[in-house]
Amino acid sequence: MNIYLDIDGVLRGVASPVEDVAELLNYIIINYPDTTYWLTTHCRQGYNHTKNALLDSELPRELVEKASEVIKPTDFGVLKTEGIDFTKPFIWLDDNLFESEQKVLEEHNCLSSHYLMNPRDPEMAKKALASLKTLKEV
Numbered sequence: 001m002n003i004y005l006d007i008d009g010v011l012r013g014v015a016s017p018v019e020d021v022a023e024l025l026n027y028i029i030i031n032y033p034d035t036t037y038w039l040t041t042h043c044r045q046g047y048n049h050t051k052n053a054l055l056d057s058e059l060p061r062e063l064v065e066k067a068s069e070v071i072k073p074t075d076f077g078v079l080k081t082e083g084i085d086f087t088k089p090f091i092w093l094d095d096n097l098f099e100s101e102q103k104v105l106e107e108h109n110c111l112s113s114h115y116l117m118n119p120r121d122p123e124m125a126k127k128a129l130a131s132l133k134t135l136k137e138v
Ligand SMILES: [Mg+2]
Pocket: 006, 007, 008, 009, 010, 094, 095, 096
């Protein structure tokens, strides 16, 4: 399964305790080291500023280094869905979904692959981790 990861509202700028966010990120890179991709405005059109974005958070530096090593870049122009490989099952963790992106997901019959993060919910990172663990068991 491919994992697509947003940064703002998912890994930084969130109400969840940094320990919970770190646990989520760590779980992802340990379990999906070869199939995790950035899907964020910090990485597109040929540039990858994800590491700087993450260093500008409270996440442990060591974890940021590891994540930057393991997680692969994607490229998209306008819609994040341009960066998704629809031939493979995936989970896309993002705090947003534009109507136009929703339409693309619906066309590919995979709206349920979008996991909506709520950055204002202090339990957000915990809930996302629990959902990923459930998926792993299926
Ligand atoms: Mg976001």
